Amino acid sequence: MKAIVGARLIDGTGVPPIPNTTVIVGGDSILGVHPAGSVEVPYEAEVVDATGLTLMPGLIDTHDHLAHFGHDLAVRWGIDEPQSLRHARVFDVLKQTLETGFTTVRDAAGLDAGFRDAVDRGLMPGPRLKVALNFITPTAGQADRTSPSGHSPAVIPQPDLPLGIADGPFAMRAKVREMVRAGADVIKTAVNGWGRPTRGLGPRDQIMTREELDALVDEAHVMSRKVMCHVLGGSGLRMAVEAGVDSIEHGSYLNQDPELLEMMARKGIYFAPTFSVFYYHERRGSPHESARALHFREHHAESLRLALEAGVQVVAGCDAGAFVHGNNAHELTCLVERGMKPMDAIRAATGRAAQCLGLENSIGTVKAGLKADLILVEGDPLEDVSILEYGRAVNWVMKDGEVYVDRRLSRLP
Numbered sequence: 265m266k267a268i269v270g271a272r273l274i275d276g277t278g279v280p281p282i283p284n285t286t287v288i289v290g291g292d293s294i295l296g297v298h299p300a301g302s303v304e305v306p307y308e309a310e311v312v313d314a315t316g317l318t319l320m321p322g323l324i325d326t327h328d329h330l331a332h333f334g335h336d337l338a339v340r341w342g343i344d345e346p347q348s349l350r351h352a353r354v355f356d357v358l359k360q361t362l363e364t365g366f367t368t369v370r371d372a373a374g375l376d377a378g379f380r381d382a383v384d385r386g387l388m389p390g391p392r393l394k395v396a397l398n399f400i401t402p403t404a405g406q407a408d409r410t411s412p413s414g415h416s417p418a419v420i421p422q423p424d425l426p427l428g429i430a431d432g433p434f435a436m437r438a439k440v441r442e443m444v445r446a447g448a449d450v451i452k453t454a455v456n457g458w459g460r461p462t463r464g465l466g467p468r469d470q471i472m473t474r475e476e477l478d479a480l481v482d483e484a485h486v487m488s489r490k491v492m493c494h495v496l497g498g499s500g501l502r503m504a505v506e507a508g509v510d511s512i513e514h515g516s517y518l519n520q521d522p523e524l525l526e527m528m529a530r531k532g533i534y535f536a537p538t539f540s541v542f543y544y545h546e547r548r549g550s551p552h553e554s555a556r557a558l559h560f561r562e563h564h565a566e567s568l569r570l571a572l573e574a575g576v577q578v579v580a581g582c583d584a585g586a587f588v589h590g591n592n593a594h595e596l597t598c599l600v601e602r603g604m605k606p607m608d609a610i611r612a613a614t615g616r617a618a619q620c621l622g623l624e625n626s627i628g629t630v631k632a633g634l635k636a637d638l639i640l641v642e643g644d645p646l647e648d649v650s651i652l653e654y655g656r657a658v659n660w661v662m663k664d665g666e667v668y669v670d671r672r673l674s675r676l677p
Contacts, residue, residue, distance in 0.1 A: 324367070370621055407430075467556055
């Protein structure tokens with residue numbers, strides 16, 4: 265049992281901070297949250313002195329790619345290094361991500377279910393994982409890894425990362441079932457181009473029929489899986505919202521069809537803008553990627569502003585894994601820079617993110633009965649949310665009641 269005493273609490277619900285609290289943890293759960301002086305610390309509890317620190321829920325990233333290390337063709341095909349070396353690098357990324365304060369990450373393609381299971385079994389430290397395994401798209405979509413020259417990946421298919429190409433509604437249903445069989449917690453699809461330089465397919469061009477998407481969404485929901493949908497704009501964006509996907513990933517041109525924002529708010533469709541990845545696309549992407557990101561930069565910021573006005577639930581997802589690992593909190597900085605209030609940005613990476621993942625009854629807020637995923641921060645992220653980047657101000661990390669990081673300078677005897 266542990267008692268975290270003296271911290272200023274930001275509980276992940278959006279309510280104002282509560283000064284000088286006592287939080288009791290037993291096993292893997294929070295037993296109680298109390299104002300100072302309102303509870304006697306159990307004699308058997310280890311006291312964690314959090315005086316002068318900010319206590320928060322463990323942070324949640326709703327969209328990352330923890331097994332991606334670049335956009336070069338050899339890297340994307342997985343032929344640049346032995347798979348054992350790549351796996352070792354992924355485990356290092358998982359450890360690093362946890363140590364920066366992110367206790368839960370939804371991986372949006374590339375990470376197989378074995379990594380999730382290894383973390384769950386305590387074989388390696390890392391955030392709680394929810395995995396998509398791979399995209400599901402028709403030919404020429406994000407799941408199609410054919411090179412611009414027309415060559416297919418010169419690798420043996422990995423059964424734990426099923427190939428995601430499916431053409432037609434019946435194939436879509438079968439592919440959803442295949443992903444679930446391989447361990448997918450969420451179904452990832454894409455109805456626009458972007459990540460592949462397919463000739464003639466830009467970020468607003470539709471690559472899937474309504475019948476295909478309806479089949480995918482219906483089958484995923486039958487199997488109790490949420491659908492996260494890569495889409496930037498155009499007719500595919502309207503199709504995705506009307507079909508009832510569970511989250512819009514990117515949504516860079518939502519401002520061009522504001523009616524969709526009202527529909528998203530009404531249907532409870534979450535919006536993960538993923539500004540962080542486009543920050544890197546602008547600066548380090550290929551020429552065509554950089555040009556596209558620069559083109560919609562203002563549209564993207566306006567889409568966030570209109571989404572907030574419409575009451576859409578905005579969540580934090582960095583999507584930046586192929587560029588940088590360990591700075592998932594950069595997305596919070598991006599959200600604030602584009603007009604979101606710091607408290608709302610924190611909620612986008614805590615309580616609201618948990619709702620997006622369907623985990624609000626176990627993580628995301630500091631509440632009795634929930635999992636003890638907690639971090640202590642030196643400083644005030646409501647004054648400067650960027651102190652969370654790279655975990656610079658995070659000096660104590662607990663996941664499932666176990667302390668993984670303790671950098672506090674002082675503690676009670």
